[in-house]
Amino acid sequence: MSNKRRKQSTNKRHALVFAALGDQTRLSLVSKLSDGQPRSITLLSDDHKLTRQAITKHLHVLENAGIVQCIRSGRESIFQFDVQPLDDLKDYLASVSDQWDQTLSRLKSFVED
Amino acid sequence: MSNKRRKQSTNKRHALVFAALGDQTRLSLVSKLSDGQPRSITLLSDDHKLTRQAITKHLHVLENAGIVQCIRSGRESIFQFDVQPLDDLKDYLASVSDQWDQTLSRLKSFVED
DNA sequence: GAATTACGCAACCAAATGGTTGCTTTACTT
DNA sequence: AAGTAAAGCAACCATTTGGTTGCGTAATTC
Numbered sequence: 001m002s003n004k005r006r007k008q009s010t011n012k013r014h015a016l017v018f019a020a021l022g023d024q025t026r027l028s029l030v031s032k033l034s035d036g037q038p039r040s041i042t043l044l045s046d047d048h049k050l051t052r053q054a055i056t057k058h059l060h061v062l063e064n065a066g067i068v069q070c071i072r073s074g075r076e077s078i079f080q081f082d083v084q085p086l087d088d089l090k091d092y093l094a095s096v097s098d099q100w101d102q103t104l105s106r107l108k109s110f111v112e113d
Numbered sequence: 114m115s116n117k118r119r120k121q122s123t124n125k126r127h128a129l130v131f132a133a134l135g136d137q138t139r140l141s142l143v144s145k146l147s148d149g150q151p152r153s154i155t156l157l158s159d160d161h162k163l164t165r166q167a168i169t170k171h172l173h174v175l176e177n178a179g180i181v182q183c184i185r186s187g188r189e190s191i192f193q194f195d196v197q198p199l200d201d202l203k204d205y206l207a208s209v210s211d212q213w214d215q216t217l218s219r220l221k222s223f224v225e226d
Numbered sequence: 227g228a229a230t231t232a233c234g235c236a237a238c239c240a241a242a243t244g245g246t247t248g249c250t251t252t253a254c255t256t
Numbered sequence: 257a258a259g260t261a262a263a264g265c266a267a268c269c270a271t272t273t274g275g276t277t278g279c280g281t282a283a284t285t286c
Contacts, residue, residue: 011137011140011141012137014134014140015134015135015136015137015140016135017135018131018132018134018135018136018140019131019132019134019135019136020135021127021128021131021135022128022129022131022132022133022134022135023128023131023132024124024125024128027124027127027128027131028124030209031209034209034212034213035212035216036213036216036217036220081213083209083210083213086206086209086210087206087210089202089206090203090206090207090210093199093200093202093203093206094203096143096144096147096196096199097196097199097200097203099147099148100147100149100194100196103148103149104149107149
């Protein structure tokens with residue numbers, strides 16, 4: 001069955017997205033772009049202390065994780081947010097959390113017996 | 114106000130936890146431990162190809178993010194899962210996702226006008 | 227068409243990460 | 257008390273990461 005392989009690549013994807021969010025600068029970029037307004041690179045790097053190129057690298061990490069998409073418009077690169085990868089993570093975390101809650105309730109009823 | 118500072122350190126914490134999950138090996142460790150059963154290091158490294166020391170390092174990364182706690186019992190170190198940091202991430206992702214949905218609905222009603 | 231703006235590309239660098247090996251220490255077993 | 261099992265500690269290594277600077281290129285503006 002390709003279930004195992006499916007699951008492996010899913011874990012790899014999750015790890016990729018988690019890793020992309022595992023940085024303060026990138027988190028702040030996500031938080032900006034998640035207001036729905038696409039922005040150019042210079043605009044995104046304006047209120048940062050980092051260089052434009054540093055921001056560019058971070059944006060490409062986010063893009064590689066699918067969190068953000070880039071479209072070229074004229075001479076600027078516009079980045080826009082995509083919510084789906086984050087939604088996937090949310091579901092994943094919810095599943096872990098649910099499993100945990102069930103474990104707790106099983107433990108509780110065991111103690112009560 | 115310490116609101117900004119609070120938010121910063123929160124973002125730092127989030128980034129820490131995200132980064133801790135941004136690795137396949139650590140994700141698999143979390144997935145094992147999230148069944149509620151605490152395990153020793155050797156037990157956790159038994160079905161991995163990696164060395165015990167490599168697994169130990171990963172476990173300490175998880176511990177540093179608060180995802181896992183270590184208690185010494187006799188000659189073994191027992192690691193147990195803590196769901197709270199993941200719950201925090203889940204809430205954070207939910208807030209981003211909610212903001213996004215509201216943005217979409219605003220956009221939709223704008224187009225409909 | 228000349229200046230400016232926005233960006234890409236590449237080299238380079240320091241520090242962090244992910245992994246190994248070797249050895250010591252601590253606790254359990256017999 | 258000797259042997260073994262579990263883990264800690266430290267050094268070492270290759271690769272990745274996060275950042276910079278310098279320069280080239282494409283698109284706008286004047």
